[in-house]
Amino acid sequence: MRRMEGKLAVVTGAANGIGRASALRFASEGANLAILDREDEGLAVTAEKARAMGAEVLTITADCTDEDVVVAAFKRIYAEAGFVDVLMNNVGQSARERASEFYQSSSEVWRFVLDVSLVSTLLSSRQVVPAMREAGKGKIVNVASNAGLAGEVGISEYAAAKMGVIGFTRSLARELAPFKVNVNAVCPGVTKTRVLEQISDEFLDKIRSSIPLGFFAExxxxxxxAAFLASDDSRYMTGQSVVVDGGRWMV
Structure with a gap:
């Protein structure tokens, strides 16, 4: 299916993992791309693969937590690539090696995780909302997580940030509904990205055993x-959080 033919999709955090996979899926659906990430080498690989599918691709090396950088990046996107039909806010990160139970945590880690996993979503969304309102169309897909829904121990700041993304999604969806702009979230469970390399096999086995389908997502x-939420197939959905976690959290 070519459900995004001729549309421009912006994907943040597109150098690896879910961001790269989503950018390539959008390209396979006919979209042209503007992709952002701090990792320029990974970004170049994503761009090469997308261009091989026939997509036009604009790459921008950017820190999506830096407001001045984000504003400049989107000005360039509008100037060089045109109207943004789809924004996928994929940038996000847990505390990783600095993770701890809350009583041992620090405000420095909280602020880092909130900036990367919540504020970045607000910053990029702020750049596209005015044009989408004026045009009376557009799709915003925010990447949240099932972590906030499940309330995992040791990642309280990440759970808070991702529940913030869900709350932001719902509020913005109501605000933009009169303008026919859809705002939804996808909530991944454990997914086979680089972060799993930092987790012990014992802990991964424990998580896997709690997943009804019995395996981690690709x-x-x-x-x-994300492609469904970015396409017209989801035209009657807004403010929703689609959980993709193998049945670990059932709504």
């Missing part, structure tokens, strides 16, 4: 849900 599984 980035392409999340990309498939």
């Amino acid at each position: 980035p392409e599984d999340i990309a498939a849900a």
